[in-house]
Amino acid sequence: MTTRESRKHRFAIAITALIVGVLLAGGLAGAADEIVLGAAISQTGKYAREGKFYVDAYTLVVEAVNKAGGVKVGGKTYQLALKLYDDQSDPSLSVRLFTKLATSDKVNFLLGPYSSGITIPASAVAEKYEIPMIQGGGASGKIFDRGYKYIFGTLPKAELYFQSAIEAASKLSPPVRTAALLFSNEAFDRSVGEGARQWLKDAKIDKVYDEEYQPATQDFTSILAVIKTKNPDLILVAGHEENSLNFIRQAQAAGVNPRMMVFTVGPPTGDFRKTLGKAAEYVYGVTPWLPDMEIGGQIFAAARDFDKQFQARFGYGADYHVASGAADVLAFKAAIERAQSLDPKKVRDALAALDVETLYGRMKFEPTGQIAMSQVLVQILDGKVVPVYVAGKFVSKPVYPTPKWNERR
Amino acid sequence: MLLLQVLINGLLLGGLYGIMALGMSLIWGVMNIVNVAHGALIMLGAYLAFWMFHLWGLDPFLSLPLTIAALFVYGYCLQRWVLNLVVRAQLFLTLLITFGVEVVMINVARLLWSSDLRQVTPAYAAANFEIGQLTIPWVRLWVFATTLVLSVVFLVVLEHTRLGRAIRATSEELRAARLTGIPVAHIYAVTFGLGAALAGAAGGLWGMLFPITPMMGGSLTLKSFVVAVLGGLGTMMGAIVGGLALGLTESFAGTYLGPTYPNAISFGLLVLILIFRPTGILGRRT
Numbered sequence: 001m002t003t004r005e006s007r008k009h010r011f012a013i014a015i016t017a018l019i020v021g022v023l024l025a026g027g028l029a030g031a032a033d034e035i036v037l038g039a040a041i042s043q044t045g046k047y048a049r050e051g052k053f054y055v056d057a058y059t060l061v062v063e064a065v066n067k068a069g070g071v072k073v074g075g076k077t078y079q080l081a082l083k084l085y086d087d088q089s090d091p092s093l094s095v096r097l098f099t100k101l102a103t104s105d106k107v108n109f110l111l112g113p114y115s116s117g118i119t120i121p122a123s124a125v126a127e128k129y130e131i132p133m134i135q136g137g138g139a140s141g142k143i144f145d146r147g148y149k150y151i152f153g154t155l156p157k158a159e160l161y162f163q164s165a166i167e168a169a170s171k172l173s174p175p176v177r178t179a180a181l182l183f184s185n186e187a188f189d190r191s192v193g194e195g196a197r198q199w200l201k202d203a204k205i206d207k208v209y210d211e212e213y214q215p216a217t218q219d220f221t222s223i224l225a226v227i228k229t230k231n232p233d234l235i236l237v238a239g240h241e242e243n244s245l246n247f248i249r250q251a252q253a254a255g256v257n258p259r260m261m262v263f264t265v266g267p268p269t270g271d272f273r274k275t276l277g278k279a280a281e282y283v284y285g286v287t288p289w290l291p292d293m294e295i296g297g298q299i300f301a302a303a304r305d306f307d308k309q310f311q312a313r314f315g316y317g318a319d320y321h322v323a324s325g326a327a328d329v330l331a332f333k334a335a336i337e338r339a340q341s342l343d344p345k346k347v348r349d350a351l352a353a354l355d356v357e358t359l360y361g362r363m364k365f366e367p368t369g370q371i372a373m374s375q376v377l378v379q380i381l382d383g384k385v386v387p388v389y390v391a392g393k394f395v396s397k398p399v400y401p402t403p404k405w406n407e408r409r
Numbered sequence: 410m411l412l413l414q415v416l417i418n419g420l421l422l423g424g425l426y427g428i429m430a431l432g433m434s435l436i437w438g439v440m441n442i443v444n445v446a447h448g449a450l451i452m453l454g455a456y457l458a459f460w461m462f463h464l465w466g467l468d469p470f471l472s473l474p475l476t477i478a479a480l481f482v483y484g485y486c487l488q489r490w491v492l493n494l495v496v497r498a499q500l501f502l503t504l505l506i507t508f509g510v511e512v513v514m515i516n517v518a519r520l521l522w523s524s525d526l527r528q529v530t531p532a533y534a535a536a537n538f539e540i541g542q543l544t545i546p547w548v549r550l551w552v553f554a555t556t557l558v559l560s561v562v563f564l565v566v567l568e569h570t571r572l573g574r575a576i577r578a579t580s581e582e583l584r585a586a587r588l589t590g591i592p593v594a595h596i597y598a599v600t601f602g603l604g605a606a607l608a609g610a611a612g613g614l615w616g617m618l619f620p621i622t623p624m625m626g627g628s629l630t631l632k633s634f635v636v637a638v639l640g641g642l643g644t645m646m647g648a649i650v651g652g653l654a655l656g657l658t659e660s661f662a663g664t665y666l667g668p669t670y671p672n673a674i675s676f677g678l679l680v681l682i683l684i685f686r687p688t689g690i691l692g693r694r695t
Contacts, residue, residue: 046524046624049524049525211667211668219619221422221660222419222664223664225418245526246620249528252535253537253544253548255539275530275620276530
């Protein structure tokens with residue numbers, strides 16, 4: 001009897017000690033002094049490549065912020081921490097993981113997944129639990145036109161993708177008078193196309209061809225045959241990287257020679273230029289960000305420094321995906337310090353009113369939550385991405401008109 | 410003039426579709442296996458050509474015989490030691506096992522070579538010549554010529570050699586073939602090897618025209634399937650005719666109806682053929 005009771009007693013003490021120990025350890029680990037940013041992002045599956053850009057960007061910026069003294073709220077210093085899951089490029093898994101982050105992991109704030117298709121459902125979770133999410137991987141208008149309060153995005157609007165290109169085209173000499181517009185029938189590229197129609201109209205450029213194509217299209221020869229008969233000065237193509245590659249190669253083989261050819265996706269990425277080789281020369285592209293742009297802010301004084309550190313750490317250069325992801329973490333730091341609180345609602349309001357300079361440029365969100373930012377028109381020259389037209393001004397002289405295919409060396 | 414250009418574009422691409430479908434049609438006709446891994450075999454051929462070009466600088470046309478030989482050996486082994494286990498099982502089972510082979514091949518390719526887009530880019534890749542207002546890319550013309558030569562060689566082998574007769578005999582009357590001393594398991598493996606070799610050739614040629622990725626095979630399996638059914642199963646000429654028909658259909662639909670229509674029209678055509686001529690354009694009535 002006594003032995004049993006004392007055994008019971010000892011057991012109770014052990015349990016208590018264990019609980020106290022865990023609590024203490026938890027306290028010592030600094031759970032209270034940490035701000036946890038959670039995200040589910042594609043580390044496997046079809047978006048694994050782009051997903052890695054964001055994981056690496058988040059990792060580097062969180063480390064840099066902590067090294068620079070963390071986030072200061074009301075005289076107290078917090079360290080940033082990341083809680084990342086792999087959504088396997090699957091939208092429904094992404095929703096389950098974001099729900100887990102919001103409910104059982106109870107992270108403070110959310111970073112985004114990659115691709116519009118996954119961001120649309122994932123952002124609904126953030127809205128439901130009223131936790132601010134800043135995402136750098138989805139640009140579709142569908143993410144922002146639902147009246148959500150807690151979603152912020154750092155990729156420019158789809159409708160704006162060709163704005164700078166068309167504006168620049170109308171100012172070149174000899175002026176661009178006719179344009180062919182081609183876009184895939186995916187939601188995002190359709191928005192790009194709709195925007196382009198408006199910009200072409202504003203610039204008084206005649207639209208001689210305006211068609212949609214299927215994203216799986218490999219063979220553009222019949223499209224090119226028709227475009228060739230229209231002989232446009234400008235060709236605008238919205239689609240995936242593979243579409244851009246096929247279009248350029250086949251335009252060369254078909255001898256289609258516009259004065260200017262612009263693509264939404266491809267030109268700024270390194271392996272695009274590697275795959276195309278010389279055929280990539282003189283092609284125009286758009287990007288919200290380039291490492292050698294004269295911008296910078298907190299933590300990273302210049303975009304160039306960020307690119308250098310990123311390259312040293314991960315062995316590849318930063319592109320706009322990386323910069324956009326980095327900007328998301330920096331926006332949280334700025335907004336939390338502005339709100340002087342970790343309260344989700346207060347931080348949300350601070351984000352809505354945010355206006356800071358960062359390595360990604362000026363961070364200011366429109367009422368919809370999407371960043372107010374235009375695209376930079378770039379041209380590939382000697383295998384390098386050269387910015388041509390930034391925020392309404394030419395920053396370098398493009399090689400225009402594009403040399404004809406058969407007159408190149 | 411546009412009409413003629415569209416016609417040429419369609420024909421040139423159609424040749425490639427034809428040789429893609431030839432291998433599938435052969436395997437289907439002889440062994441009654443719908444080879445879901447056909448596109449993966451094309452992918453493998455494309456990567457072989459890419460690596461021989463990239464690492465050794467070997468011209469993709471010159472490396473074609475090597476690709477074909479490698480895929481033949483691969484196909485032979487695959488049939489002899491994997492697919493042979495289910496060769497006379499229900500169609501569903503053979504579908505399942507070739508599907509499994511496809512999944513394994515694609516994922517191994519992703520592990521080994523990553524999902525980056527790659528392209529075989531010989532110096533003449535984008536060269537063309539003009540006749541009047543027509544523009545004809547040299548590579549497409551050579552690819553087309555190669556598919557014709559390979560198809561003719563293949564048809565001659567099938568019609569006029571001992572091996573070809575053995576393959577046809579096995580396909581037509583299995584028991585009689587076995588009684589006359591034809592080593593059926595070997596013939597099956599050779600047939601699959603030939604099918605894989607044709608897929609490899611198609612892959613090597615495909616990589617000269619389009620970028621390649623480990624996932625490229627899925628849509629090509631579907632295309633080969635459509636072409637094989639269009640042309641008529643079991644008839645080898647049917648695959649060629651079906652390929653040209655699909656190439657022309659896509660080209661005309663894409664030009665005159667709009668770039669979103671080629672698939673709708675191609676599959677619509679498939680449905681019509683299945684309703685009104687279930688044995689395909691050149692198929693025999695059974």
